Amino acid sequence: MMNRRSIVVIATVAAILAAVIPLLSIAGYARHRAIQVETEHLKAYSGWTLQRAEQNFSQARHVFDMLEQDAWAACSPAHIARMRELTIDSQSVDEIGYFVDGQLACTSWGPVQQDIGIGVPSATLVDGYALYLHITPFVTGGAPLLAISRGDYNVLMKHERLVDVLTDTKMTLGLATLDGQLIAMSRKADGALSQALARGLADGHDQDLMYASAENTHFRAFAITDRSTAFDRMDQELLLLIPLGAGMSVILIGLVVWISRQHLSPQGALQLAIKRKAFVTHYQPIIELATGQCAGAEALVRWRQPDGSFVPPDMFIPLAERTGLIEPLTDLVIQRVVDDLASMLRREPSMHVAINIAACDMQSGRFLPVLSRALRGAGVAPTQVWLEATESGFMDVNAARATIDQARQAGHAIAIDDFGTGYSSLSLLQTLPLDALKIDKSFVDAIGTQAATSIVVPHIISMAHGLRFRIVAEGVETAAQEAYLREAGVQFVQGWLYSKALPLEAFLAFYKARNQRRTAPPPDTEATGLTPPPASPSAG
Ligand SMILES: Nc1nc2c(ncn2[C@@H]2O[C@H](COP(=O)(O)O[C@H]3[C@@H](O)[C@H](n4cnc5c(=O)[nH]c(N)nc54)O[C@@H]3COP(=O)(O)O)[C@@H](O)[C@H]2O)c(=O)[nH]1
DSSP, X not given: OOOHHHXXXXXXXXXXXXXXXXXXXXHXXXXXXXXXXXXXXXXHHHHHHHHHHHHHHHHHHHHHHHHHXXXXXXXXXXXXXXXXXXXHHOSSOOEEEEEETTEEEEETTEEOOSOOBOOOOSEEOTXXXXXXXXXXXXXXXXXXXEEEEETTEEEEEOGGGGGOOOOSSSOEEEEEETTXXXXXXXXXXXHHHHHHHHTTOOSEEOSSEEEEEEEOSSEEEEEEEEHHHHHHHHHHHHHHHHXXXXXXXXXXXXXXXXXXXXXXXXXXXXXXXXXXXXXXXXXXXXXXXXXXXXXXXXXXEEEEOTTSOEEOGGGTHHHHHHHTTHHHHHHHHHHHHHHHHHHHHHHOXXXXXXXXXXXXXXXXXXXXXXXXXXXXXXXXXXXXXXXXXXXXXXXXXXXXXXXXXXXHHHTOEEEEEEXXXXXXXXXXXXXXXXXEEXXXXXXHHHTTSOOGGGGHHHHHHHHHHHTTOEEEXXXXXXXXXHHHHHHTTOOEEOSTTTOOOBOHHHHHHHHHHHHHOOOOOXXXXXXXXXXXXXXXXXXX
């Protein structure tokens, strides 16, 4: 588990990121989206510019078709009148010229006396039309016009007519030949950029301008605008998206607060630890006094911290019991014990392991199927697993009896733990079908002392003998206590005199070493000076 300081620091950083990241993402998205939308906008206008150019072009084509329908006497008054009529009828065509042997013979204005050659076209379109980009009309002498020629005719039209598309925002439209010659621009724009777009520069933007283009079989059209247009669009997008970003920030901050509270509250921390299975079991050896051998162990859970240290159960079992987390914890302990000891229990059929069962579990019996599944899966005999519960676990006698009956039917032995520290000890012992009694450490401590409890010990032992319980004395710390207990006919002991609770590997080593020695130390009442109660014939 991380310490509080680290959690607070991480939570603060996470909360700041949770507040900032959605807003930055939204801003980034709005910018991206504004550029995308504006590029599409410019592309659409490029397409409409192509359509406009094609409209003008098709009017020129119509003029050629009309003139070529009849065999005119070249530059006859009727011929010239027809050319003039078509010029007036057409919105795009400003003048029509007729060439004989490459020389301009007449126009829609009348016959031509000067020597004016047709010249070299600037571009040839796919369907045989020739384009002359800058022709100065000799009659009007006005601004240069665009000429489109087919056969013996050409038509002149104003450049700007090809790009006169009404736009909804400020932009420049341009038209070019497919080989990159600029034909017309709707207004003045960055020269280098216009030339590059005419030559086929891909859609994009620079510091100040955005641009996009479109092509058809005759022309390439493009549109250029200030980036501010896109930013105006971005502002609109942001207005819509900021509430969404703020909402996401609030949700994320809420999540951070919730997670950090989970880590900061003891209950939350315990819950997370259970979820992460951050628990190990240590094993305190149980010694059989008659042989001096290790008869098994009591499994004692420990909460493993990220730094490798362990939180003792006194610190979290009461919390787990209060909050209902004891149930998943009991399940974890059961699984851990089976995982740890299954192979050893299979090898050593006389060995047992005692598992602590919390009061609520003892009353509900909920853990029994969990235990049974785990043992069956591991091939361990249920007789090798003892269940220990304190007196509080037996308070609801009927509920406890049901659990005890089921557990005993399955083969488990049931021990009453910390005996003597509760209130209803005697009645409980008589009423319930128990198998073993664990004498609490406080009574063992009193052995050989003047403490009031010291006189209770012989009575507990003789009562347990009378009820044919196996007796385990807890918290044995001195040889004198051991001698007393042996003399009194107590079968099993556990305590620091033999070993503290050990991690799995150390326990396995302890068991091996202990059980290689086959000696049972003789009773030595003289050495202890203690007077044990007479051993019951039923003990052992
Ligand atoms: N419901 C569950 N309760 C559990 C589980 N694992 C442990 N516990 C209960 O937590 C209490 C504290 O246990 P722990 O800190 O492990 O202490 C045990 C022994 O280390 C300690 N002990 C044993 N011998 C001596 C000794 O000679 N001197 C000394 N000072 N202490 C000693 O006693 C504790 C064992 O107690 P008990 O269970 O009564 O046999 C404790 O109440 C555990 O029951 C669990 O998985 N589930």
